[in-house]
Amino acid sequence: MRLNKNLIMLLSAATLSFGVASMSAQADEQPYTVTDGTHLDANSYNGFKLFRNWCARCHGTYGQGMVGPNLADSLKSISKEEFFTVVENGKAGTIGSMPPWKANAKVMEGREALYAYMKARSDGAIGEVKPKKAK
């Protein structure tokens, strides 16, 4: 009897967390559109250009990683808010040191676009290819 009760509690906890996970997935709508595997919507394309200008020298041209980590992988485990926080304040961790970008208006204003491009990479919607801007 006691075991059954624990099992029920465990199951309802699992159902609850599943519910929360699917809710947050819904709230976080797909921020990009990729057509033909290479064409990005204007916002994500702008994100790629910002990425190339400011981030690629450490994270690789398409975010695949270099001295900085592979961000396509990172975005599978960090949230959009965490992404924004690291971009704003930087991060000194076990891999190395990521500079803060809060003094760079272009990067700060482009955070949504940067995230959109990197999310498209992370979801596998676009690979390690040079994107084009959709017409």
Ligand code: HEC
């Ligand atoms: C000078 C090199 C350098 C530049 C330029 C740079 N980064 Fe980083 N970044 C790093 C390093 C190194 C880390 C890993 C820090 C650690 O955890 O040890 C990192 C970590 C990150 C993380 C956290 C990843 C995770 O898994 O927690 C994000 C997000 C990130 N960078 C985004 C960006 C973006 C966006 C830009 C461009 C605006 C950028 N970085 C520019 C070096 C850089």
